[in-house]
Amino acid sequence: MSVALTQIRIQPMTATGFAPFGDLLDVAGDPDKIINQGLCGRYHDRAQMDFGVGRAGLSLFQAEPRTLPLRLEMMERHPEGSQAFIPMSEHGFLVIVAPDADGMPGRPLAFETAPGQAINFHRGTWHGVLTPLHAPGLFAVVDRIGAGDNLQEHWFDTAFEVVRA
Numbered sequence: 001m002s003v004a005l006t007q008i009r010i011q012p013m014t015a016t017g018f019a020p021f022g023d024l025l026d027v028a029g030d031p032d033k034i035i036n037q038g039l040c041g042r043y044h045d046r047a048q049m050d051f052g053v054g055r056a057g058l059s060l061f062q063a064e065p066r067t068l069p070l071r072l073e074m075m076e077r078h079p080e081g082s083q084a085f086i087p088m089s090e091h092g093f094l095v096i097v098a099p100d101a102d103g104m105p106g107r108p109l110a111f112e113t114a115p116g117q118a119i120n121f122h123r124g125t126w127h128g129v130l131t132p133l134h135a136p137g138l139f140a141v142v143d144r145i146g147a148g149d150n151l152q153e154h155w156f157d158t159a160f161e162v163v164r165a
Contacts, residue, residue, distance in 0.1 A: 005161035008072065013095065013111040013119075021097040021125045023047040025084070025118035047120035051081040054146020060088075063130045063137040070162040072096060075105045075126045076153045081144025084120035085130060087113075088138040095119055096128030096162065104154050110162045126154070 011017065015024040023046060031041025049056060075098055087093055092113040098105035105126035112133075113119065120142075121127050130139060144150055 005159055008108050008110045008160050008162045009165040010094065010110040010112050010162060011165060013113040013117055018111060018119065020099065022122045023120040025120060026116060047084055048122060049082050049142065050123040051144040054081060054144040056142055057145035059141045061130055061139045061141050063132050063139065065132045065135050065137050068162065068164060072108060072128060072160040072162055074153055074155045075128055076151060077124055077126045078150045079124050079152060080148060080150040082120055082123045083143040084118065084141065086118040086140040088140055089136055090115045091132065091134040092117065094131040094133055098126040100126060108160055
């Protein structure tokens with residue numbers, strides 16, 4: 001007999017909805033400054049990068065696209081630093097987060113970014129793995145480089161099912 005999984009419905013990514021978990025990086029509103037002979041708008045200092053002991057590093061991730069519904073069995077967090085995901089394609093991607101509940105993830109939430117949006121997880125935020133829904137799944141990632149363990153994983157006793165709303 002199969003067990004029905006608790007469903008998590010994907011919602012559109014908004015700065016307000018994502019604020020407890022991190023920063024939405026986009027070009028909403030007017031630029032903070034016009035530069036490069038008036039041909040470029042600078043949207044300044046959009047993420048709260050926090051690396052504790054260590055330094056910021058820029059890596060490239062190539063992730064396999066996933067399909068929906070998605071079975072969510074595990075979440076992770078990085079206690080020593082924030083982590084920004086910047087897609088290098090025109091596609092949005094799936095972002096799964098959860099509030100902390102006494103050192104474990106609480107009930108997960110799922111967001112889908114719009115094309116042109118990136119995100120920065122605050123230090124210690126429970127989140128799902130990098131989840132592109134379309135190829136090529138190429139991302140620039142800014143996160144902590146340094147000594148020590150910066151990864152905690154939590155495996156759920158019962159998986160969740162992430163679906164479109």
